[in-house]
Amino acid sequence: MIGGGAGAGRTTAAAGRTAPRVLAEVGANLDAWVRDYAYALRRQASGGIRRPKPRRYRLSTPERPAIILLPGIYETWAFMLPVADVLRAEGYDVHAVLDLGRNGGTIEDMAALVDAYIRRERISHCLLVAHSKGGLIGKLLLSRHNKAAFIRGLVAINTPFAGSPLARLLPLPALRVFQPRSPELAELAATRDVDQQIVSIYGRFDPHIPGGSHLDGAHNIQLETRGHFRPLADVRVHEAVLEGIRHLTG
Secondary structure, three states: OHHHHHHHHHHHHHHHHHHHHHHHHHHHHHHHHOOOOOHHHHHHHHHHHHHHOOHHHHOOOOOOOEEEEEOOOOOOHHHHHHHHHHHHHOOOEEEEHHHHHHOOHHHHHHHHHHHHHHHHOOOEEOOOOOOOOHHHHHHHHHOOOOOOOEEEEEEEOOOOOOOOOOHOOOOOOHHHHOOOOOOOHHHHHHHOOOOHEEEEEEEOOOOOOOOOOOOOOOEEEEOOOOOOOOOOOOOOHHHHHHHHHHHHHH
């Protein structure tokens, strides 16, 4: 009886110590969620007003791979400006594919537009840097549009490689691809040979991708960031992107 009482006491004490940590984690995630959407709204508004010129990010650096930006769904290339600024400052030739618009089409159609851009611009040496849906487009490019090996690899930020159960809650045609059992994701998952050419960057909490963005076979970088959009402006993500590029270029 005495031993049982002591064990029960230890269990209660452990639970008492765990509860505040759980509450703190939930509170941090809720705070990140609010800040994440506030950031996304500001960035969308800024992109509509500021309208940056893609030519400002073009540099003549033949010894380095060109960087092609792949934004997420309903995002223009300007949504990735914080990343583009860092890449340009590091001396990379950064390309925006304006034909993608707000990236509302299927991943097949969007990949075809990027492939056409690479051919039109005669880019023979490049890397893809993507956010969210852009990472799915990037993987499709690697698996289906890279016979000439012009694309060296993909650095993906917060990409739902395994989908998101939240996609079932919003029955919009453009979001069906994110359902975990969608045909598009099943096809991408079956293409395992290109995973070693992918660097997947993700954080501790992503409100859009509860399961995270870990991709077996890829070079995974998990950070202590929280959010889906706001990490694009986080210096830790910027450092991880540069690390990913170094990893892919050797």
